[in-house]
Amino acid sequence: MPKSIVWILLTSKYEDKGLKNKLLSGNKLCGIHAEESKKIQAQLKELRYGKKDLIFKAQQLTDLEQKLSVAKGKLENAALDKESQLKALKETVQLCLSSVLRNQPPTMNVISSKAAEKLTSSNTTGAKVPFQVTSTKVWKNVSAEKENFHVALRKEENQGTQECDSQDVRLTHLKDRA
Incomplete structure (x- = not known):
C-alpha cells in the first residue's frame, strides 16, 4: 500500500473519531437543551393553567361583586322603604x-x-x-x-x-x- 493511501486512511480515521466526538458532544448538548426545553415547556404549561385559573377566579370575583352590589341596592331600597313607611x-x-x-x-x-x-x-x-x-x-x-x-x-x-x-x-x- 502506498504511503499516501495509508496516510489518507489514518487521517480519515482520526477525522472520523473527531467527527464522532463532535457528534457525541452535539448529542449531549442537544440532550441538555432538550431537557431545558422540556422544563421550559412544563413551566409554560403551568403558567397557562395558572393564567386560566386566575382568569376564572377573577370572573368569579367580578360576578360576586355584581351580586353584592345588587344586594346592597336592595338593602338600601328596603331601608328607604321602611323609613318612608315609618314617616x-x-x-x-x-x-x-x-x-x-x-x-x-x-x-x-x-x-x-x-x-x-x-x-x-x-x-x-x-x-x-x-x-x-x-x-x-x-x-x-x-x-x-x-x-x-x-x-x-x-x-x-x-x-x-x-x-x-x-x-x-x-x-x-x-x-x-x-
Whole structure:
C-alpha cells in the first residue's frame, strides 16, 4: 500500500473519531437543551393553567361583586322603604290626632297645649317624635272621660268628616309621593 493511501486512511480515521466526538458532544448538548426545553415547556404549561385559573377566579370575583352590589341596592331600597313607611305612619297618626283634637271640646284635650303645638309644628320642623304627654293625669282624664270622647267622635262622623283610616291615609300619602 502506498504511503499516501495509508496516510489518507489514518487521517480519515482520526477525522472520523473527531467527527464522532463532535457528534457525541452535539448529542449531549442537544440532550441538555432538550431537557431545558422540556422544563421550559412544563413551566409554560403551568403558567397557562395558572393564567386560566386566575382568569376564572377573577370572573368569579367580578360576578360576586355584581351580586353584592345588587344586594346592597336592595338593602338600601328596603331601608328607604321602611323609613318612608315609618314617616307615612307618623304622618297618619298626626293627621288622625289633629282631626280628633280639632273637633274635641277644650276639656277633652288629651295632649297639653305645648304638645299640641309640637304636633302641628312637627310637619314644618321635621321632628322625629310627633307628641309627648307631659302628665300622667292626662291619661287618667282620658279613661274617665272615655264616654265623652266617643260622643265627640260620633258627632264628628255625623258632620260628614272623613273617617280616619290609617291604612287609607298611608296609602294615599305613599301614592302622592310617587
